Amino acid sequence: DTAVSQTPKYLVTQMGNDKSIKCEQNLGHDTMYWYKQDSKKFLKIMFSYNNKELIINETVPNRFSPKSPDKAHLNLHINSLELGDSAVYFCASSHRGVYEQYFGPGTRLTVT
């Protein structure tokens, strides 16, 4: 059984478009995260939700909007895509607090 799943796995789109990435976890966790991994493999947290409530919001352009319909799902919507948004986006989940985070397989976004 997949613990943390993301769709799509690959996303190629043009500048200016709007796209969404979906994440689902079946681990019973109440906290979910979005990370961005750039071309140099550097991982940086973007957002975190706990029980559908936004708890971490790093310095991210407001073109990025996370949405958590329930504690098992955390989606990422990106408006007006730019070349610099090209990266691998990872979703992760954990229990509330400092616990192991379980990562999804990543979504490779390419903006042309």
Add this chain to the structure above:
Amino acid sequence: AQSVSQHNHHVILSEAASLELGCNYSYGGTVNLFWYVQYPGQHLQLLLKYFSGDPLVKGIKGFEAEFIKSKFSFNLRKPSVQWSDTAEYFCAVNHGDSWGKLQFGAGTQVVVTP
């Protein structure tokens, strides 16, 4: 600003060689420390973690790490690597944030040659 440094960006070694990857952080307060591994084309997986207690922690696949508080370090070690250890290794630090926020190092690409 708080930082997490991994000094080696690329490491190439032969099978059976010993591996040590350095990780240093800058935060002087309570920290929780992690090492994650990313095998080619796969997602990140936890190798080991340190919260408190014995500063020498053992993880999966024969890896261990030592927390040295005075040196702000959490170095990863494996006495004898295998070809299957070829991967990207990330050190991550939680700076006492109760929500589990992690700050990652830049990663170390390890290539093990047969």
